[in-house]
Amino acid sequence: MEFKVTSEDKHKLTFELLGETHTFCNALKTELQQIKGVDIATYRINHPLLGVPQFQIETKSIEPRKAIKEALANLKKKVKEFDKEIGSL
Numbered sequence: 001m002e003f004k005v006t007s008e009d010k011h012k013l014t015f016e017l018l019g020e021t022h023t024f025c026n027a028l029k030t031e032l033q034q035i036k037g038v039d040i041a042t043y044r045i046n047h048p049l050l051g052v053p054q055f056q057i058e059t060k061s062i063e064p065r066k067a068i069k070e071a072l073a074n075l076k077k078k079v080k081e082f083d084k085e086i087g088s089l
Contacts, residue, residue: 028043028055031071038057
């Protein structure tokens with residue numbers, strides 16, 4: 001996965017996630033929407049086979065990069081919990 005910023009200011013960040021699909025992007029978008037201070041978290045993929053996910057995040061009371069780090073930490077925690085549950089089967 002490659003994180004490529006296309007534009008950034010204090011409360012708005014747009015970036016691309018090269019090498020990712022809807023699977024990871026939906027999970028990240030959902031986690032970002034749960035972060036306090038995030039107003040908009042969305043993405044699009046222009047072409048289903050060749051497109052690159054393009055994210056847009058708009059915030060009020062949190063820096064966009066900090067919100068991404070928090071969302072990724074939450075995802076990591078959920079994956080560990082899921083792995084633990086699967087391991088007990």
